[in-house]
Amino acid sequence: MFQHQAYEGNKQERYELVIKQLRALIDGEPNRIANLANASALLNQFLHDINWVGFYLMDEQNQLALGPFQGQPACTRIPLGRGVCGTSAQNRETLRVADVHQFPGHIACDAASQSEIVIPLIVGDEVIGVLDIDAPIVNRFDEIDQEMLEKFTAVLVQSF
DSSP states (O other): OOOOOOOOSSHHHHHHHHHHHHHHHHTTOOOHHHHHHHHHHHHHHHOSSOSEEEEEEEOTTSEEEEEEEEESOOOSEEETTSHHHHHHHHHTSOEEESOGGGSTTOOOSSTTOOEEEEEEEEETTEEEEEEEEEESSTTOOOHHHHHHHHHHHHHHHTTO
């Protein structure tokens, strides 16, 4: 079984440490896929009670295509406006869903997922993808998770 690294401090302080680690990982690395792969691995190591973390990236067909991730095999394509990821990308806003089964049009890539948070990746004024994190428990993500994951993605997209 995978052991999560121990992080000291309160939740916000632990997130600050992860953001610091992200900065070190992406410093001087121009390759977007490499940075996304390390970011998903870092979050998978840090976050408890999740079953999937990764990225969907906008493609030439204006759909979200599966990018680097950690977890079970996932849906390959998501149209804009469909499911939590497609809705987040279309509306350019973070969606924190306490119970995915209550979300209209939820796409169930993994039946074990119960809650989800999706943060759009915005470069300039263009949505280039989303960070998607699923959890096998209801109401896994709170306001602190949202605030700090938005900061995490803001640092990440600076490398693009």
